[in-house]
Amino acid sequence: MNKMEIIWAPWRLSYIVKEEEAEKKERETDTELPILPEGDCGCFICQAAVDSDNVTRYVVGSSDKSIAILNRYPYNNGHLLVAPKSHRASLELLTSEERMDLMEQITHWVGVLKQILKPEGFNVGLNLGHVAGAGLPGHLHWHIVPRWNGDTNFMSAIGQAKVIPQSLEALREMILETTNNYPKK
Ligand SMILES: [Zn+2]
Numbered sequence: 001m002n003k004m005e006i007i008w009a010p011w012r013l014s015y016i017v018k019e020e021e022a023e024k025k026e027r028e029t030d031t032e033l034p035i036l037p038e039g040d041c042g043c044f045i046c047q048a049a050v051d052s053d054n055v056t057r058y059v060v061g062s063s064d065k066s067i068a069i070l071n072r073y074p075y076n077n078g079h080l081l082v083a084p085k086s087h088r089a090s091l092e093l094l095t096s097e098e099r100m101d102l103m104e105q106i107t108h109w110v111g112v113l114k115q116i117l118k119p120e121g122f123n124v125g126l127n128l129g130h131v132a133g134a135g136l137p138g139h140l141h142w143h144i145v146p147r148w149n150g151d152t153n154f155m156s157a158i159g160q161a162k163v164i165p166q167s168l169e170a171l172r173e174m175i176l177e178t179t180n181n182y183p184k185k
Contacts, residue, residue, distance in 0.1 A: 039087045045069065045139045049085040058168055060175045061109075065101040068109050070168050075145050077164050078117045078171065082106050083141035090128065091140070102142065109144055116178055119146030 029042035039046035044057075049067050052059035058070035060080070071079040082105050084098050091099070110122055123145040127134035 043139050045083045046087050063101055063105055065098045066105045077166050078113045078146040080109050080144040081141045087139050089138050113146050117146050120149055121147040
C-alpha cells in the first residue's frame with residue numbers, strides 16, 4: 001500500500017553526524033589546563049581528564065585510570081567514549097591495570113546506558129589509527145553506541161543525517177542523576 005508517512009520530530013535537528021576530525025579541529029589547544037604528565041594540551045580527552053566538572057567537556061564519570069565522555073557528534077543517542085586518562089596511542093602502551101580498568105569501565109557504562117536508554121543492542125569498538133577511522137589517533141578511546149531496531153532509517157541512509165532525540169546536556173544530567181555522579185563542589 002502506498003501511503004505518505006508524516007514524520008514528526010519535536011526536537012530541533014541539532015546534531016548532524018560529523019567526522020571526529022571536525023570535532024578535533026573545533027576544540028582548541030588549552031595551554032591553561034594542568035594537563036597530566038605526557039598528555040597533550042590539544043587533545044580533548046586529556047583536557048576532559050583534568051577538567052571533568054566543566055559541563056562543556058561532557059564528562060559523565062571517571063575512575064582512577066579512565067574517563068567517560070559523551071561524544072559531541074553522536075552516531076546515536078547515548079554515544080559514549082571511554083578512554084584511559086593517559087594519552088596513549090596504542091594498546092601495548094597501556095599498563096595492564098589500565099587495560100583492566102578500561103574493560104571494567106566499558107562494562108559499567110554499557111550497563112548504565114542499558115538502564116537509562118533501554119537500547120536493543122550496542123556497538124562497542126575501538127578504531128586504531130587514521131586508516132581505521134580514528135579521528136584522534138593519539139589517544140585511545142572506545143566507542144559505545146546504543147542501537148535500536150530501525151535506527152538506520154532513510155534519514156541516515158539517504159539524507160546522511162541522523163535525528164537525535166535528546167540534547168547532550170539533558171542526557172548528561174540524566175546519566176549523572178542515575179549514577180549519582182554529580183561533580184563534588
Ligand atoms: Zn590525550
